[in-house]
Amino acid sequence: MSNLFDLLVAGLATGAIYALVAVGFTLLWQTSQTINFAQGEFVMLPAFLMLAAMHAGAPFWLAIILGILLSMLLLGLAFKMLLVDPMMRHGVLPLAIATMALAIGLKEAVKQFFSAEASPFPSIVPTGDVSILGHAVSLQSIGVLVLAILAVFGLTALLNRTSLGHQMQAAAQNPTVARIIGVPVERMILLTFLINAFLVALASLLITPIYLAKFTSGEVLGQAAFIAAIVGGFNQVRGAIAGGLLIGVLDNLAAAYVTTQYRAAVPMIFLIAVILFRPQGLLGRAEERTV
Amino acid sequence: MKSTILAGALLAFATATSVHAQAIKLADVAELSGGGATVGTNWKNGIDLAIEEINAKGGVLGRKLEVTHADSQSNPGVARAQVQKALDAEPYVLLGPGYSGSVKVTAPLAAEAGIAQIMGGEAAELTQAGNKFLFRTSFGQQSSMPKVAKYIHDDMKAKAVAVVWVNNDFGRGGRDVVVKELDRLGSKVVADLSTEAGQADFAADVGKIKAANPDAVFVYLNEEESARILKELKRQGVTAPLMGETTLIGQKVIELAGDAANGARGHVGLTTDAPVDLIKAFRDKFAKKYNYVPDHNGLKGYLAIYMVKATTDKMGKADSKAFADTLHGLTIKAADEPGILMDVTFSDTGDIDRQSFLVEVVEGKQVVKQVLPKVK
Numbered sequence: 079m080s081n082l083f084d085l086l087v088a089g090l091a092t093g094a095i096y097a098l099v100a101v102g103f104t105l106l107w108q109t110s111q112t113i114n115f116a117q118g119e120f121v122m123l124p125a126f127l128m129l130a131a132m133h134a135g136a137p138f139w140l141a142i143i144l145g146i147l148l149s150m151l152l153l154g155l156a157f158k159m160l161l162v163d164p165m166m167r168h169g170v171l172p173l174a175i176a177t178m179a180l181a182i183g184l185k186e187a188v189k190q191f192f193s194a195e196a197s198p199f200p201s202i203v204p205t206g207d208v209s210i211l212g213h214a215v216s217l218q219s220i221g222v223l224v225l226a227i228l229a230v231f232g233l234t235a236l237l238n239r240t241s242l243g244h245q246m247q248a249a250a251q252n253p254t255v256a257r258i259i260g261v262p263v264e265r266m267i268l269l270t271f272l273i274n275a276f277l278v279a280l281a282s283l284l285i286t287p288i289y290l291a292k293f294t295s296g297e298v299l300g301q302a303a304f305i306a307a308i309v310g311g312f313n314q315v316r317g318a319i320a321g322g323l324l325i326g327v328l329d330n331l332a333a334a335y336v337t338t339q340y341r342a343a344v345p346m347i348f349l350i351a352v353i354l355f356r357p358q359g360l361l362g363r364a365e366e367r368t369v
Numbered sequence: 370m371k372s373t374i375l376a377g378a379l380l381a382f383a384t385a386t387s388v389h390a391q392a393i394k395l396a397d398v399a400e401l402s403g404g405g406a407t408v409g410t411n412w413k414n415g416i417d418l419a420i421e422e423i424n425a426k427g428g429v430l431g432r433k434l435e436v437t438h439a440d441s442q443s444n445p446g447v448a449r450a451q452v453q454k455a456l457d458a459e460p461y462v463l464l465g466p467g468y469s470g471s472v473k474v475t476a477p478l479a480a481e482a483g484i485a486q487i488m489g490g491e492a493a494e495l496t497q498a499g500n501k502f503l504f505r506t507s508f509g510q511q512s513s514m515p516k517v518a519k520y521i522h523d524d525m526k527a528k529a530v531a532v533v534w535v536n537n538d539f540g541r542g543g544r545d546v547v548v549k550e551l552d553r554l555g556s557k558v559v560a561d562l563s564t565e566a567g568q569a570d571f572a573a574d575v576g577k578i579k580a581a582n583p584d585a586v587f588v589y590l591n592e593e594e595s596a597r598i599l600k601e602l603k604r605q606g607v608t609a610p611l612m613g614e615t616t617l618i619g620q621k622v623i624e625l626a627g628d629a630a631n632g633a634r635g636h637v638g639l640t641t642d643a644p645v646d647l648i649k650a651f652r653d654k655f656a657k658k659y660n661y662v663p664d665h666n667g668l669k670g671y672l673a674i675y676m677v678k679a680t681t682d683k684m685g686k687a688d689s690k691a692f693a694d695t696l697h698g699l700t701i702k703a704a705d706e707p708g709i710l711m712d713v714t715f716s717d718t719g720d721i722d723r724q725s726f727l728v729e730v731v732e733g734k735q736v737v738k739q740v741l742p743k744v745k
Contacts, residue, residue: 081580088572194406196593198625216604289569333573
């Protein structure tokens, strides 16, 4: 029982990070029909930007701020203007392929200019345990979970409770009508790219102390978050959150109770089941598109 | 005037060609990227340092050493292609790879070409297949694991042991020997966990270890995964003592795992913290050149080159075909060849006999607790 509790907490902590990344997937899809296959590498890069800032002499807190700002500049603004905007007019598929190329480019660039070896990364959450319901739970797990949940709640509040959020939703749901009623659609789309960049930088900050900073570390994350987004519902932020948490827990329980050797297969099997029986995702809504 | 310049240029070209022809060419295939990048980078740097030293002193039998480095990407398939390419250039000796899986698929190629292969792999089976051209730079698992099992049983007094291993040739080889030895000594394996190479998340594996409540945990993973599991073991508050091999308490693991590495123990065939003056001097030279402290793979690469030098000196000529026969049964003494760092004897199978160390990580540093002597 104690083992199950530990597994649930660890799974939720990892799942919360998957959720952050998956939310970014859904945001970009909703506002600009961008399927970003470089999303995993987007999580890998901010850690290296922060490490570079620290190597240049910046203290950790300043490196975090610089890393997040640089991520928003590179993975938000530059990504949209230099890759998404020029490729978008060619359709969804060429853009998706371009993001795959970007993923390879980012990995190779980090390998070339930083190192192919893993690097340690400091944790913003102190080590140690706290007792919850008689179980010792690590502060790191709780810290990761709390920060990720705060970020997701903050985003949900922004989308649902503010005028800016309503404009973003309007721009995502029907850009033509949104334009007519005076919503600056282009600016709203840019904002979602910046929010995505912020979320991946936060995910990077939380996961890298556990996974270590390595040029390949985005591969696992990108795949898990992509599965989470599809399982939860690609067109719903709440679906991505649920999908992330579910995949995190499922992965840990499968590794512990089924087999560690085939742990990666379990979320995949779950994904296939969802696609077969509920293609819109667990919390998603069915969409029809003209082909 | 023109003819003088032309003659000078021709002379320079002829001299350069002659020096080039005299060089002894070595080929290295190592894990310069991918999961084994730490292994391969240290190995490569060790090789380069040794070659620089030897060439600065006039080379081997008056000939300079030259090496080409190729990246196996930590992938046995790529390693095989790179080794084939390297062998096509007819090197004097083949160096690497470091991963046992890559050695396993490349060793038949080198043997077929009749080229000696000096490698970093530690899987027991590598030198048990009758290959007459394969040589180790460190202990094979059949030499080290019985020492590890004995330490877990006798010194740690562990009756129940959790064994965590990486699911590849290296991990499986070590796991098989240690489980057999623990069983023979009377310690029970209460958890036998395989993990994947490159695995990032060890929460579930550590959860299983906690549930098994062992007296000791034997961890046998590659360096980066070792660091990740050490962090997770600390995160989940596992207090059972940790025992491993070189890959659990290497410099890179300590750097990556930070505080979580403290208290971990391991049997080490080679360590830069060994109480041996020549090794200390090597460590200083390496750190000065590369700005970091090498792990055992740096030592392996360095030793590989001095194995080439000592064997060639013994033959009195650079004869690629006679190299393997000369190295079999050879004892190289550090007093005669300081670059070999410790006295070493090579068996007829390419295995080595050398003193080894029992190490514990204390406050982020390897501390040698026991020196285990050479067997013969």
